[in-house]
Every structure is written in structure tokens, then in C-alpha cells.
Amino acid sequence: MSEATTASEKTLMVLEAAMTHGRFSEIVTAVNLPKATVHRILTTLVERDFIQVADGGAHVPGPKILSLAGVAYDRVDISTIVQPYIDDLVRRVQCTVHVGVRSGDEIIYLVRTDSDKPYRMPSRVGAAIPLHTSAIGKAILARLDDDAIERFVNRAGLPRRTARSLTTLDELRAELADIREDGYAFDREENVPGVVCIGTAVRDHTGHSNYGLSISSLALEHTEGQLAAMAGDLRKAAADITHALGGDR
Template sequence: MGRVTGDGTVGKALEVLDQVAAFGRPVRFGELLAQSDFPKPTLYRFVQTLTNQQMLAYDPERQTYTPGLRLVRLAHTAWDQSTLAPVARPHLDALSKAVGETVHLAQLDHAQVLYIDKRNANKPVQMYSQAGKVGPAYCTGVGKVMLAFLDEDAIESVIEQQSFHGFTEHTLDSADALRAELHDIRQNGYGFDREEHEPGIICVAMPILTSAGRVLGALSVTSTTSRTNLAGLEAYVPILRETADKITRDAQNWSFPDYQTKETTGI
């Protein structure tokens, strides 16, 4: 049978893990089987193995599987070591305080936007539920500004992977429309979300680039059409740029930090 994933057995097992996660709800073995390329016993063993390894959790009551707790543990380390979040945190705090609107930090993951951190000006933040979330690149502020500063080939490759689903009447609906928008963003150095993903929701977004111009991530300030407009958001461009610059600087300097596992203030 054709190469399903590459990367042998491990790749196949992780494919199953993704499949479970993609359901977005507890899923039964049979449901997985129905949409799996693997024969029953093979899938069965993968699910068993993953459950053993706590990468999946099994609910015997309902006979369903969900992604497991081990992932939460591992992701903590991933978030802390493989993302901009730890470097950006203080700057994000400052930005949030200054603008008083919802603020996001995102990175590009494959052809999608991966939200890494968030500050919600008002309510006690409910962050974790947001960090880790993925969104479309072609119709979010952060997505577009990150795309805009990739190199030609990378842009085309990512564009090919976009679905151009029309979330709202303002959603860019073609590769060409997106290319034009990316061109504008490169000119300006920043971009907007003009209710492209959700009606009433608008944002300004600023890329975070290395000094060599490589894309590290993006920042955005989000608001609603009832509270402000694009011109109002544009006022945040200077502070966004400053914040992005600070993050860039810290990210470069952050070569190898001191390594003692200084258990700061104990969870």
C-alpha cells in the first residue's frame, strides 16, 4: 500500500493521533475506523499503544478516545522552548496595558496561524483555551502579515494550501486577491483584518521579523466595529512596531539563556 505518511510506524501512529484530535470531541474506535486508511487490527493497535502512552485518553464509560494528558505536559515545554512566547511575554503585557484591547501573539505553523499567547484587556484572561488554537492564514491579520514577509516560493506554497472559505462577505476569496493584499502589506509594513474572519471583528497586525527579515511571528490588536474602525486601529501601529522590534531584539539576544532550572515562584 502507498506511503501513508512517511516516517514509518511512528508517523502512522501520529497520524492517528491527529485524526483523534481533528474530531474535536470524544471519538469511538469505530468512527476512527470508518475514516481511516488502516485496517481494523492495525488501527486498533495504534490506538492501544497511544492510549498506553497517555497520548490518548480512553473513557471506558463511553468507550471513547480523546487526546491525552501527556500532550499537555509536553506542550508546556514546547511552548516554553520552541515559541516566541517566553521572550514576548513582558512586551505583550506592556502592549496590552497600553492599548486596552485584546492582543494576540501568533506564529506560522505549516500554512496555518498558530496562536501562541493572548492578553484580554478586560476580563480575567482565559488564555490556555486560546493558545494552541489554529486559524486560517488568509483571512486573519496575523496570518496575512506573516505570509507577506515570506519569500516568493514559500508564499506560493502556502497560498496553495489555503481553502479560501468565505467566512464573511469580506473574506478574500481567491489566490489573486490574497497576492494583491500581501503586496500592499509589504508596502505598508503592517496589515488589517477587515471583518474577513468574523463580522464585526477587526484588527491591526504587525509582523515580527529578524533583522535579516525572516518571519518570526506576528502581533495584533483586535477590536470590534462597534467600538472603533480601521483608522482608530491604525493609531496603534507605532506601539505595535516598537513592541515587535523589542521582541525581535530580545529573540536575537536570547541565544542561550542561563540554564539552571530556576523554579521561579513555584507554579
């Protein structure tokens, strides 16, 4: 541990370690500080209700930290958080980029940022799209197990949006297997004729993949192979957004 580490830094280190390590010995190991220092900081955090000591001696989040977490979550504006990463992705790929969130059996667009191209995608913020016809939706579905996929199909069905929409459980399962292997999904004119997308899922602070990110273009301008060449940029942006939302890259 650097001698230059300030008291404030030490307090934050101990607080963070206490959120993920219950035992005193584990916290000491995680922060690599003297036991006396860790004990003093933990005592203050307990007195201020940031930490509680549960039965058996484990340290757990206290009422103050839970209250602050709730306030912080209520104030989260996803659009504001993700916009810098979206702007950077648009500059790199020169296509329209969307961020969507799962709402039941649909994807709702939260963000749409266009490139300098002379055309605009036929999409809008607030639009609802079936999970199985969108790149974002399929990328999120690919994170579910087979039983959850079957329940989704039984509940929502697989309505056809275009001639290329997936309409059977077997088709969907085969596609999701490819998505799990590749790490990204395609929309091959499955939602709007002439529009193609590549998308991937984004995890939030809970570790769940309820958000997603996609790059959209016209089928006349980008082939599937050309979209696939953008996968690296797409996944980097998704990892950055995941981190910004409190998830693990």
C-alpha cells in the same frame, strides 16, 4: 577602548565578533583591542572548543558553542519571553493582544492577553486560523515572494470564513502589496464577524518571520483608521520582541 573594560568583557567581545567575523584581522577591527590580546583570547576559546579554526584559517563556531546554543533554544519559552512586551502594549492600546506562530498554512495563537474591557475576544491559545484570514497570517505572507504565495494558494486554497474573507489570488496579492508598503496588516472581519485586528510580523534569531503580533477589537468600537493609529505601538512591540528572540530590529 575604555581602560575599565574587564577581562570578562573582552572575552565576550571577542567571542561575539568571532561568531560574525571569520578572519583574525576582521575580529581585531570589530573589537578594537590589541592583536596580542585578541590572539590570546581566541587561543583560549579554541582550546575550550568554543571556536574552531577551519581550513583557510577562518574562525567558526565550535562544538561547545553549538551544543550550548541547542540547549538554550530547547529551553526557550516564547510565551515567557514576550509577555512583558505584550503587557505593555495592552496597557497602551487597551485592547486584546495576540502572539501567533506559523504552523504550516495556519497561525496558532501562543499568547492572548486581554485589556480591562468588559468583553472578551472569541479566541483562545492554541486556536488555529488560516493564514489568509488573520492579520498575523497576512503579515507573515507578505514577507514571502510571489512564487511562494502562489504555491501557498495552490496548496491550501483560500477558504471563506466570513463574507469579507479574501478568496482569490488576485485579491490576496493586492492586499499583500499594501501590507508590504504599510508594514502592518488588517483583519477586516475576515475570520470572525464583528472582530477586527491589526497585525505585523516578528522575526526570530534565524531572520525568518514565523511569528506575529496583533491587536484585536470589535468593529463597533474601533474603525480601521483608529486601528491604524495603533500601528506605531504595534511595530515598536514587534521590534522589541524580535530583538528578544535574537533577531535584528
